[in-house]
Amino acid sequence: MRRVVYPGSFDPVTNGHLDLIVRAARLHDEVFVVVGANLAKEGLFSVDERLAMLREVTRGQPNVRVDKFRGLLVEFCQTHHISAIVKGLRAVSDFEYEMEMAQMNYRLAEIETLFMTANPLYAFLRSSLVKEIARYGGDVSSLVPAPVFAQLQKRLAAG
Numbered sequence: 001m002r003r004v005v006y007p008g009s010f011d012p013v014t015n016g017h018l019d020l021i022v023r024a025a026r027l028h029d030e031v032f033v034v035v036g037a038n039l040a041k042e043g044l045f046s047v048d049e050r051l052a053m054l055r056e057v058t059r060g061q062p063n064v065r066v067d068k069f070r071g072l073l074v075e076f077c078q079t080h081h082i083s084a085i086v087k088g089l090r091a092v093s094d095f096e097y098e099m100e101m102a103q104m105n106y107r108l109a110e111i112e113t114l115f116m117t118a119n120p121l122y123a124f125l126r127s128s129l130v131k132e133i134a135r136y137g138g139d140v141s142s143l144v145p146a147p148v149f150a151q152l153q154k155r156l157a158a159g
């Protein structure tokens with residue numbers, strides 16, 4: 001079985017992430033979308049809230065599973081018999097860091113990394129920018145899935 005993992009912070013999941021998930025799911029038997037739960041610093045959404053949003057927006061994708069991981073991603077891969085990590089590349093600026101991580105993960109556990117180029121429609125999208133625009137009242141309704149937009153509005157209204 002061709003099983004891959006797509007890791008990230010997904011705080012929250014954007015249309016750019018979702019585009020990549022759907023494309024990766026077409027190419028592989030199973031895609032594990034995993035939220036890294038290592039960071040001590042709180043995001044706008046808790047890890048459980050991020051997981052709930054990811055589950056909701058991937059409900060129509062039968063071969064997508066949503067989970068979280070702590071510790072090393074390569075250990076998650078080994079435990080779940082996953083042989084490759086999928087990463088999205090938006091711009092050259094993503095490349096240097098991703099290349100280093102890819103080589104380290106291969107060195108640690110012979111886990112491959114597969115890079116997919118971002119859909120040009122979403123190449124400018126990152127969660128932190130979406131949150132910043134939303135915080136200042138900008139319209140992000142076309143940048144995130146509808147349930148995420150609703151959660152963003154609720155969270156930001158609550159202060």
Ligand code: ADP
Nearest residue numbers: 007008009010016017087088118122125126127
């Ligand atoms: P962000 O940078 O949005 O905070 P994450 O840390 O959650 O995102 O990113 C997880 C993965 O998704 C990374 O491989 C990142 O390159 C990829 N990614 C993020 N946004 C996009 C996008 N708009 N299109 C394609 N891939 C993306």
